[in-house]
Amino acid sequence: MAFPTKTIETFVKAGYPIIYLVSWEEERVENTIRSIGKGLYPDSPRFSVWSCTDGLEDGAGPSGESKGLLEALDKVLEEPGKGFYFFKDIGFYLGDPRVVRKLKDAYQKLRKTPKTLFILASSVDIPPELEKEMAVIDIDLPDRAETGKIFDYIIKSHAGEALRNSMSPTFREASINALQGLGALEMELALRRTLVGRDGLGDEAVDALLEEKAQLVRKTGTLDFVRSRVDIDEVGGLENIKEWLDVRRLAFSSEAKEFGLDVPKGVLLMGISGCGKSLCAKAIATSWNLPLLRLDLNQVYSESQGSPEEAFRKAIKTVEATAPCVLWIDEIEAGITRSGEKSGDSPTSRIFGYFLTWMQEKKYPVFVTATANQIDLLPPEILRKGRFDEIFFVTLPNQKERREIFRIHLLNRGKNPADFDLDSLAKNTEGLSGAEIEQAVISALFESFSREKELTDRELIIAASSIVPLSTTMREEISKLERWASNRAVKASR
Ligand SMILES: Nc1ncnc2c1ncn2[C@@H]1O[C@H](COP(=O)(O)OP(=O)(O)O)[C@@H](O)[C@H]1O
Ligand SMILES: [Mg+2]
Incomplete structure (x- = not known):
């Protein structure tokens, strides 16, 4: 979306005295508001900026006057004429009851004057007493x-x-x-x-x-713009996911839109770890030729990037401006259930609620690929229809899939799969995940390299049999997972 110039002009013309702008792009917003002011008041373009360090400044350089916010607001109320007043940094002061009072007064007094107070803040953090007084405008990144x-x-x-x-x-x-x-x-x-x-x-x-x-x-700390490309052919098995993706590969085109199709919302891939969920997330972006952004929920909650709400909001803005794109949320359960946190009004449940609403009402073509290992931690809301288009359950590869996974990883490491008995490798590796097959290939390669021998089936079988698979150590959990998923998700494999 474009800069909301028209909306701002409408609010100003309608006499809204205080406009709260949400953005972390100070310079861009200040410049645009300045030019809106010039357009509306060509004869007397007053534009004063307040910051806590420079006080109120009206173009002639910092006056150093009215550094105190209350004092500055008084000055705005007293000054004759028309114009715009642009207040930065004010978010830090909104907890002060005197500031709240002063803004309420300003609301009453400015209503009858051609003066507009702009407040710039990087998050929506308005005390309830002031909610009625402010028009809030959320500013998107440049379109x-x-x-x-x-x-x-x-x-x-x-x-x-x-x-x-x-x-x-x-x-x-x-x-x-x-x-x-x-x-x-x-x-x-x-x-x-x-x-x-x-x-x-x-x-x-x-x-x-x-x-x-x-x-x-x-x-930004929370997002990663992933550039590594994974071809869908590098994913072994998971035929149902592949088919689903193939049917939708043109879904982001303008032809699809004209045809009356909705842009897909997203998929949730859940299941046993090491079976290709994250790999698939990367392959989706590659096969649809869309940019891939990975959101790190742990960073969102770490508070190293401001409050979780602010960090999340900022990440979403970036994602929306990048649309059409794929948003990948890996191990989403980590962001939903945090140990030691009570449910109710915690940052996690608030953000999760915000996320679900955003998923549901998404206006931008953003395809969400979420993955989850510990699905019993997922709250039922996330599984409800309307959130994700499909929920896939990814489990251990069957024999045919193991064959394919061996082939892929031998090929990835410059070996010719035709030199190996893939059928027997697959037959002898029941219970191994894709990640474990990859690990077997790697350790067999080390083994043969250190003995200055070519890699053969023998090394592969030995390496595979020395792995204690997750499916053995976690047998209980895995069958529980499978039972849980059987009536809630579509099988990823045929
Ligand atoms: N189905 C598969 N096909 C090919 N490689 C796989 C497959 N599953 C797992 N792997 C290998 O194991 C690695 C880890 O898998 P990953 O996708 O991270 O598993 P998950 O996210 O399900 O825990 C992948 O990078 C890939 O090299
Ligand atoms: Mg993963």
Whole structure:
């Protein structure tokens, strides 16, 4: 979505005295509000900015006056004329009853004047006493049109003529795609870094830009822009999932939309660990050719990125701006049940509620792939229809699947599968998970390498038989899982 300029103008014209803007992009929001002000009041474009360090400033440089918030609000009420007042950092003060009182007064007094108070905060944290007084506007990250403007501006101001002439026909479009999900400042930064020392603008530059973006996204702490690509052919078995995905591979195209199809919401892959759930999550993004963002719920709750609500909200904003994309939430149960936490109004249950609502009402083409190992920890709400399109149960590979998994991992390590008796390998490895088969291949390779021999079936069988599979140590849990899933989920394998 675009910057909500029209909405803001409407609120101002309708006489809303206090507008609460939610964004962590200070500079972008300030600049846009400033230009909205100029557009509405071309004759007297007053625009004063308050911050706790510089006080109230009206364009002539910091006056150092009215550093105190109460004092600054008084000044706004006294000043004649019309204009915009833009308050930063105010979130820290909203717990102060005097500030609440002053804002209520401001609401009453400013209602009759052509003055508007803007409050900028990075999360919605409004005391209930003030909820009625404020119009809250949530500001999305730059959309494609705005990104295009930023792109054009940076290319014009930072790329020399030769570099500009070297631009491949698709470079602009590909760069705009790559930049989605970043804030305006971050976009500028990523682009400028990409231009440095470059003598051509083509695929390689787009790749560098994607790398810049991955770095910037990683800085959010909660999201990872996953660039490693996993081909669906690298996943052994799980035919039902593959078929489901194949039927929907064009679901994000405009043709599908015209045809009247809804964009798929997501899948939940649950089951035994080491059987390819995470692998599948990566393969979905690759096979649909969509960017993949991984959300780390443990980071969301760690509070290292602000309150969990704020961290989650910020992550979702980034994801929405990147749409169409795949959002991968690995081991979602970790985010739902936290040990030592009482249910009820805990951050986890609040965020989980927020997540479910977001899933249900999602306006952006974001496909959620969630995985879960400990499914008994999942609350029933998540399994309810309307949240995920499908719930798949992933269990230990059958013989045919084990054959395929052996083939894949031998191939991945440069061996020719035709040199091995895959059928007998598969037959002799009942109970092994995909991860354990991979582990057998790796240790057999070590073994034969250290003996300076070629890898043969023999080493593979020995390596496989020395693994104590999870299916043995966790027999009880696994059969419990299977019983639990039998009437709640679709089998991932045929
Ligand atoms: N079905 C499979 N096909 C191919 N490789 C597999 C499969 N299942 C597991 N593996 C291997 O084991 C590794 C770990 O599996 P992973 O997808 O992380 O399991 P899960 O998320 O279900 O615990 C994968 O990266 C892959 O190398
Ligand atoms: Mg996993």
